[in-house]
Amino acid sequence: MAKLTKKQKEAASKHNLKQAYELKVAAGLVKEVNYAKFDASVDLAVRLGVDPRKANQMVRGVVSLPHGTGKDVRVLALVTPDKEQEAKDAGADYVGLDEYLQKIKDGWTDVDVIITVPAVMGKIGPLGRILGPRGLMPNPKTGTVTMDVAKAVAEVKAGKIDFKVDRYGIVHAGIGKVSFDDTKLKENAEELIKTLIKMKPAASKGTYIKSIYLSTTMSPGVQVDAKSVN
Numbered sequence: 001m002a003k004l005t006k007k008q009k010e011a012a013s014k015h016n017l018k019q020a021y022e023l024k025v026a027a028g029l030v031k032e033v034n035y036a037k038f039d040a041s042v043d044l045a046v047r048l049g050v051d052p053r054k055a056n057q058m059v060r061g062v063v064s065l066p067h068g069t070g071k072d073v074r075v076l077a078l079v080t081p082d083k084e085q086e087a088k089d090a091g092a093d094y095v096g097l098d099e100y101l102q103k104i105k106d107g108w109t110d111v112d113v114i115i116t117v118p119a120v121m122g123k124i125g126p127l128g129r130i131l132g133p134r135g136l137m138p139n140p141k142t143g144t145v146t147m148d149v150a151k152a153v154a155e156v157k158a159g160k161i162d163f164k165v166d167r168y169g170i171v172h173a174g175i176g177k178v179s180f181d182d183t184k185l186k187e188n189a190e191e192l193i194k195t196l197i198k199m200k201p202a203a204s205k206g207t208y209i210k211s212i213y214l215s216t217t218m219s220p221g222v223q224v225d226a227k228s229v230n
Helices: 006-012 023-032 081-090 096-103 117-132 151-156 182-198
Strands: 041-048 059-063 075-078 094-096 113-116 160-164 170-177 207-214 223-224
Touching: 006 041, 006 151, 023 041, 023 113, 023 182, 023 207, 023 223, 041 182, 059 182, 075 096, 075 117, 081 094, 081 151, 094 096, 096 117, 113 117, 151 160, 160 170, 170 182, 182 207
Parallel strands: 075 094, 075 113
Antiparallel strands: 041 170, 041 207, 059 160, 207 223
């Protein structure tokens, strides 16, 4: 077993690993136990009482975080020429079509979100093996395949994120930065958790929100008392 560093021991000593804290307290504590020297991301992990292997228990959607993610989201707009200016004006970092499709085929995926229009999906489909594993495949359900390109780009830049339960029944999402104050982290976390609760599948039985943890890029996880959110 690897030995803990001095900073890791100090971080771990600041909270009880077995205790669940109210959300606002946890939002402050997760910053205290962070030992990274940079402005680390704050992540939320929610374990759901669902079986992702069953289609009627899949949880996937989008949420607009009230205070954004604190991250400069790089957006690629794969659009037809008539939509290019619209995408540029809305703040897309990369705009075009065939040249970027070729770059992706060659292995380039240095973006966070890809937004496109329905007419282009036929060209993007064959790139699914590259984009899918990286979570970059545009999808109408997440608002990244749309005719309103300007709105889609603006929402992503403002803090709209998509989420999907993994095979273990956990939803992971970045909800801010260590530099955020406690209230902003709390409100961002609440928005995502409330969205998950609204999306509870009818087929899900028993306890739906099983556990909630906050953590940073380099910190131990801080357990959140689910009752303080429900």
